[in-house]
Amino acid sequence: MLKIGILALQGAVREHIRQIDELGCEAVPVKSVEDLKGLNGLVLPGGESTTMRKLLDRYALLEPIRALAAKGIPMFGTCAGLILLAKEIVGYDLPHLGLMDVVVERNSFGRQVDSFEVELSIEGVGNDIPAVFIRAPHIVATGDNVEILAKHEDRIVLARDGQFLGCSFHPELTEDSRIMKYFVEMVRESTLVESY
Template identity: 45%
Template sequence: MIIGVLALQGAFREHMKCLKKIGIHGKLVKSNKDLEGIDGIILPGGESTAMGKLLVDFNMKENLSNKIKNGLPAWGTCAGMILLAKKIDGENKAHLGVMDIDVKRNAYGRQLGSFSTEKIIPEISDEPIELVFIRAPYINSVNNGVDILCEVDGNIVAAKQRNILVTSFHPELTENRAFHRYFVKMIKNNKSV
């Protein structure tokens, strides 16, 4: 199994380290050529506007969007969630626009609004998971077919729709690998369909 990590900007190195720790081969994705031969892709945290612009500049936006629409498992963390959303609060266009969610950028404020908490997310793990939020978005609303996996203070911070997983927080910045293992399981389940 090979999981691609979008490496245009953001926390891609951290995700690569997490994949290595659970025995999965990670592949940095910087071009359309790098999208070939991967079984899933992680879109990391970072600056969603910068990543969205680079996807266009490197002529990857349409190709990546089509691959996800055609079943490539994708997981977006923080900015990655914004890239995957069909609607961004206060903006009139989306980036990849593949998941039926409406997200609010920087919903928890700027850097000073960053925080962490612990939560049991039954779909992911029976143990409490540390959730690290850094200038994080959250999901304002979901449409039919989107499963809400976690809420914090009444805000949706993790969800899944078919082959797409999103988290407002950064599992790659903790020692807990439950979300990375869950994404691997999603890929395996996707292959057996």
């Protein structure tokens, strides 16, 4: 059975666990370096990216997560998780994990009160997929090898860079698990024989 970790420092952790469990994988809440052992994939959920960075530093998780990435472990960042993955953040000198070849702008769809839900068509996933945007970032630029999977109002909101999947919105806050299923398939197809 695939073991998929969910960074469980803040954010919509339970909702991700539910979707991963429903797809027949073992969901592992990650709160320490020890929890990273044996994972086949890792989800970085939404929340508040600055707070999450402080917690990553406090629990000394930043470098071990980068080490997992170097071993080819697939990672999926939603909302704040996308910001954590990005190689560049508009208005900031340094990235957090700096793994995914994208430039991200924070809060580009407005504040909490401007939250909204739309339906998207997503390349390789399907049509009429509900997407919940809450203080969402968006991808303003991508590297040459990044595959753009979805846009909303001409802004990139879902993209894949090899083993990394980054999403502006919160697919876990809906009953539709097709995006998580796409990530599970990425994990399944990962040729990694030995996990962390």
